[in-house]
Amino acid sequence: MSRSGSSERIVFLRRRIAGLEAGGEPPPARAGDDAFSRLFNPSRGGLGEALPARPTDAAAAAGFAFALALRRLRLRPQGAIVWIAEDMAARELGLPYGRGLQAAGLPPERLVLARTRRPRETLWAMEEALKSGAAVVIAESWAEASAYDLTASRRLALAARRSGSAGLLLLPRAAGAAPRLASAAETRFEIAACAPPPRAEGAPRPLPGPPAFRLRVVKARGLIGAFDPQAWRDIVFDHEEAEFHGAPFHALPFHALPGRVLAAPSDRPALAPAARARRALA
Amino acid sequence: MAVADARAMRPALRLAEADLRADAELLGRIADWCRRFTPLAATDPPDGLLMDVSGAAHLFGGEAALLAEVERRLAAQGFAARAAIAPGPALTRALARFSRLRHVAEGATREELEAIAAGLPVAALDLDETARHRLDRAGLRSLGDLLARPRAPLTARLGTETMARLDAIACRRREPISPRFEAPDFMAERRFPDGLTRQEDIERTLAALARELCLLLERHGVGARALEAVFYRVDGAVAHIETGTSRPLRDPETIALLLRERLAVLAEEGLDTGYGYDVLRLGAARVERCDAPQADLGVEKIDLAGRESESGARLDDLVDRLGARLGPRRVLRLYPQASHIPELAVALRPACAPAPATAETVPPAYPRESGAPARPLRLFERPEPIEAAALTPDGPPLRFRWRRRLHELAAYEGPERIAPQWWSAPADAATRDYFYVEDREGRRLWLFREGLVGRESAQPRWFVHGLF
Numbered sequence: 001m002s003r004s005g006s007s008e009r010i011v012f013l014r015r016r017i018a019g020l021e022a023g024g025e026p027p028p029a030r031a032g033d034d035a036f037s038r039l040f041n042p043s044r045g046g047l048g049e050a051l052p053a054r055p056t057d058a059a060a061a062a063g064f065a066f067a068l069a070l071r072r073l074r075l076r077p078q079g080a081i082v083w084i085a086e087d088m089a090a091r092e093l094g095l096p097y098g099r100g101l102q103a104a105g106l107p108p109e110r111l112v113l114a115r116t117r118r119p120r121e122t123l124w125a126m127e128e129a130l131k132s133g134a135a136v137v138i139a140e141s142w143a144e145a146s147a148y149d150l151t152a153s154r155r156l157a158l159a160a161r162r163s164g165s166a167g168l169l170l171l172p173r174a175a176g177a178a179p180r181l182a183s184a185a186e187t188r189f190e191i192a193a194c195a196p197p198p199r200a201e202g203a204p205r206p207l208p209g210p211p212a213f214r215l216r217v218v219k220a221r222g223l224i225g226a227f228d229p230q231a232w233r234d235i236v237f238d239h240e241e242a243e244f245h246g247a248p249f250h251a252l253p254f255h256a257l258p259g260r261v262l263a264a265p266s267d268r269p270a271l272a273p274a275a276r277a278r279r280a281l282a
Numbered sequence: 283m284a285v286a287d288a289r290a291m292r293p294a295l296r297l298a299e300a301d302l303r304a305d306a307e308l309l310g311r312i313a314d315w316c317r318r319f320t321p322l323a324a325t326d327p328p329d330g331l332l333m334d335v336s337g338a339a340h341l342f343g344g345e346a347a348l349l350a351e352v353e354r355r356l357a358a359q360g361f362a363a364r365a366a367i368a369p370g371p372a373l374t375r376a377l378a379r380f381s382r383l384r385h386v387a388e389g390a391t392r393e394e395l396e397a398i399a400a401g402l403p404v405a406a407l408d409l410d411e412t413a414r415h416r417l418d419r420a421g422l423r424s425l426g427d428l429l430a431r432p433r434a435p436l437t438a439r440l441g442t443e444t445m446a447r448l449d450a451i452a453c454r455r456r457e458p459i460s461p462r463f464e465a466p467d468f469m470a471e472r473r474f475p476d477g478l479t480r481q482e483d484i485e486r487t488l489a490a491l492a493r494e495l496c497l498l499l500e501r502h503g504v505g506a507r508a509l510e511a512v513f514y515r516v517d518g519a520v521a522h523i524e525t526g527t528s529r530p531l532r533d534p535e536t537i538a539l540l541l542r543e544r545l546a547v548l549a550e551e552g553l554d555t556g557y558g559y560d561v562l563r564l565g566a567a568r569v570e571r572c573d574a575p576q577a578d579l580g581v582e583k584i585d586l587a588g589r590e591s592e593s594g595a596r597l598d599d600l601v602d603r604l605g606a607r608l609g610p611r612r613v614l615r616l617y618p619q620a621s622h623i624p625e626l627a628v629a630l631r632p633a634c635a636p637a638p639a640t641a642e643t644v645p646p647a648y649p650r651e652s653g654a655p656a657r658p659l660r661l662f663e664r665p666e667p668i669e670a671a672a673l674t675p676d677g678p679p680l681r682f683r684w685r686r687r688l689h690e691l692a693a694y695e696g697p698e699r700i701a702p703q704w705w706s707a708p709a710d711a712a713t714r715d716y717f718y719v720e721d722r723e724g725r726r727l728w729l730f731r732e733g734l735v736g737r738e739s740a741q742p743r744w745f746v747h748g749l750f
Contacts, residue, residue, distance in 0.1 A: 056687065056725060059660065059749040066659055080597050094660035094749055098616040098628030103657050108616035112597070112633055114604050115612040125604055132600040193724035196692045208656075208693045208720040211750065 014225070039187065039220055039227075040244055042071040045164045046186035046221075047130075047157040051171050051178040053192035053214075058093055058172035061191040062140065064213045065168045067237040067244070069136040070105055072166050074242040079135025081106070084114045084125045088142035089172055104239050119143035123152050130159035130167050137167045145174035145181055153183035178218045179229065188219035194234050211237045302328075312361070313462050314520040317512065318561045319352065321465035330378070332371050334459050336388075339367075346385055359518045371457050372450035373399060376406035392453070399452040400426025407447050413440065425451065466510060466565025468502070470494035477516040477558015481549060484513070484559065488545070489538040491564040496534045505530025505572030511541055514561035521559075523548060525606045528598045528634035530572035536599055543606035601633045610634050622700060624716075624747065625661065656695060656718040658728040658748030665745035668729070675735040678717045682729070684746050689721040697731075712738045718750070726750035 048068065052061040073079055083096055098108040114129075116122045119141045126139040137160075141148070148171060160167045174181065178190035194212035199205065214234050217227040235244045289295055309325050316323040319342070322334035335348060342348040345367045356363040366377035368386040373395065377383055380402050386395070402425045404417050422428055428436060428448060437445050449455040470491045478484050488511060499505060507530055513521040523544045531537055541564075545553070605613045614630040621627050670679035678694045695718040702711035712733040720726050728748035733739035 056723070059725065063659060063750065082600070090663070094658075094662040095630075096616075097624075097658055097661035097748060098618055099624070100657040100659040100661070100748070100750075101616075102618070104659065108618060108628065111616055112601060112604075113614040113616065113630065114608060115614070116608060121608060125608065128603055129600060132596055132603075134597070134600065193726075195722060195724040196720055199692065205691065206693045207695045208718055208726060208750075211726075212724065214724070 036244070036246070039217065039223060040068070040071065042068075042075045042166075042242075044186075045160055045166050047153065047160045047167045047169065047184070048187040048189070049153075049169045049171065049178075049181070049183065049185045050189045050191055051181070052175045053178075053190050055172075055175040057175065057192045058170075060193040060213055061172065061189075062093055062170055063211055064189065064191045064215065064237075065138050065170050066101075066104070067211065067213075067242075068168060069138055069166075070239070071242045071244075072136050073106065073110070076135040080110050080112060081136045081138065082112045082114065082129040082134045084116060084122055084129065084137070084139040086116050086119065086122045086140055086142050089140040089170075090115065092142070093140065093172060105242065119147050123148075123156070126167060126169065127155055127159050130156060130165045131163055133163040134165055137165060138170065139167070140170040140172065142173050143171060145171065145177035148174070148181075148183065150182055150184060153185055157184040157186065178216075181218075185219065186221045187217070189215050190218050191215050192232070209236075211239070213237070305329075310462065311520065312356075312518070314512075314522070315514065315518050316352075317463070317520075318514040318563075319348065321463075321469070322459060322461040324459045324461050326375065330375060332375070332459050334461070335367065345388070349385060355518075368398075368453075369395065370450060370453040371459055372447065373453055376402050376451050380406045395453045396429060400424060400429055402451065404428070406451060407444055409440075409444065413444075464567070466567045467569050468495060468498045468504075468506075469563055469565035470498065471561060471563035474558075474560045474562075477555070477560045478562070479555040479558040481545065481553070481555075484555075484562065485538070485542055485545065487562050488541050488564060489534065491562060492534040492537040492541070495564050495566060496532050496537065499532045499566060499569065499572075502569075503571060503573065504566075504569040505532040506537070506566035506568070507531075507570045508566070508568035509537060509540065510565050510567045511544075512561075512563045512565075513559040514563075515555070516557040516560050519554075519556065521548065521553070524567070525602075526610055526634055527602050528605075530570040531602075532572055536602075540602055540606045543603055547607055605632070605634050621703070623703060624657070624700070656728070656750070658718075658726075658750045660750075661748040662746065665730070665747045668744045668746055670729070670731075670744035672731070676715070678719055679729070679744060682744065684727070689719075689723075689725065689727070691719055692722045692724075693720040694718065700730075712742075716747070 048065075050061045050065045052058045069081055073081060085095055096111070096113060098111075101111065102108055112134075114125050116125055122139050122141040122143070126137055129137040148169075153169075156167055156169070159165075169185070171177075176190075178188055181188065192214040194214040196206075196209060212234060213236075214232050216229060216232050218229050220227055233246065235246050237244055285297065306325075306327060309327065309329070309331070313323045313325045313331050316331055316333055320333050320335050320338040324332045326332045335345070339345045339348045342351055349365050349367050353363060353365050356365075364378045364384075366374050366381075366384045366386075368374040368377055369388060369390060373386070376399075377386070381398075383398060383401075386398060390398075404414060404423060404425065404427075406425060409417070417423075417428075422431075425448065429452060433445075446455065450457050472487055472491060478487065491511075495506070506527060508524065508526050509531075510522065510524045512523075515521070523541070525540050525544050527540070531540075601613050610632050613633045615633040617629045617631055619627055619629050666684065668682045668684040670682035672679045676697060678691060678696060680691050682689050682691075697715035697717055700714045700716060702713065714730040714732055715734075716728060716730045718726070719729055726749065727746050728750065729744060730747055731742045731744050733742040735742055
């Protein structure tokens, strides 16, 4: 681990010790508490980075970036989102899918999708989009951690700060590099897929739960010491409220569904009300 | 003469294979270069160029001076060129090839023109060998001999096509020039005695040209939808950049910004300024009516930052700027379509193109809570095949291998059966059963099995189509 990561950790531990010496309880750091709500405050602009913990977690990191974007767009009902997808990232992760975005609460007419060829183009397009003041800019770059340096991130961070936009840079290739990365971003998250709770022997397989992420906050400017950069935390995203919840995963009702139902053809013109009712019953 | 004979006479002769395609390409490039003199330049294969200089010659100090300038510049580039100026293209062509006379003034009378044509040899008619031989035997050596003959028997002997050519040379008939590029409707240009080499200078000149062009556009009440900038290098190379806009544009700064992006692409690919560009031209290739903006009447438009007071103009500008650098086909918008096939349910179209008028009714998306089947956030352009084995013919795969990694099923939803569009799909299109699955590590994928077991295929194949 490099200096930047370890210094965050040391600050965090010092704060904790200071709290213990003062005789109080250590400050709880749970999603929904003060620090987390400040971190996920959608009115905050600036540059954020999302890196997967392992190469296979790239899709989870992308989902998390999208969840953050949704939160912010909730605040700006007319705002546009610019999504920049590099060819290589699109090959590995696929392109944003309109129907899925729509179902998650993003009308497709608010999205502009830019496809770039090289990491340099991606960074340029992201800077342009941030400068123009788009509500949210998500960029997915196949750049290696070494190609994305302090200068590049500083340009992006400045552009975001000046226009008040929120930029989210996704680096799917730099899996596991989050603690080593040196950049001028405001926040940096390391994301992993959140494993479902173990199933009891013989129990039927449940339905997939709501979108959940396992993350750690590697960097949060302005909130130094509030998060342990090494502690993983599970959070669940609620599309309807555009809100993160930190509730323990297995306590959620979604996984308690015992039976399975066939997906109803409810996106067809002839929406079957019976299918809805069946779903509600289940 | 055969190659062997030529070799025998001159042993030091260097031989090169004729490369007709390269010649044609070179001719095209020279024609592009010629557009520095007039916007209407055409190639006259295999070895000629035609320019319509009416109204352009005075810019170079008259026709004679223009002629000298063209010859001097072509000679400087190492081309042995013969040039001529005359009132008709066919006559000009013939003069350049077969006459010492190089310049026929614009106001020449009909008789004068015929007299000039009469002095040309029969070869100017481009006849084949036998026809030329026959004329030669009949003692007809110059066009004057032909022009003096009665017309009817001559037509019977030579054919109407040759007679038409004869008429064209004598300027009895008008012949059009079809230029290589359409001349832009509006344009502004700058000429420099010395070439510009620094990119900043070129950018600054383009900004000045944009201001000039915008004045022109404003006077006519139009805005540019397509812009082209042409750079003529001192040594003859021509660089050409084009960019489209998503709304009629008349703002010099926005135009300059767009061109700067295109120029940056050229610079990245290695813009070779060489000895410098001495002519810069900016034109509006396509224009559209553009009225002066009016105060906002509360029209709701998706705006970049989400503040209501601003219009969508900034988003349009961003789309243009991204499109100028990345290419307009890489800046896209999503349009839902009336189709239940997942990959056809959303169309990606260039964002600078106008939104299509959807004749079909597009079903609205239902939120997940209504019980609608899951749709992934990301879709692969091409479904990726996986190795999977299901326990039951209709069930989900308990284990599957995707990208050489084994995934074990932890939770799933499905199947959601999606049949091909029987009214348009090919006969062998298979039904797909989609599963929304979550593996033991929490990764969520959208799988489908192609083909109904037993009915459509014995060994159905499995694919990953999207990620959640």
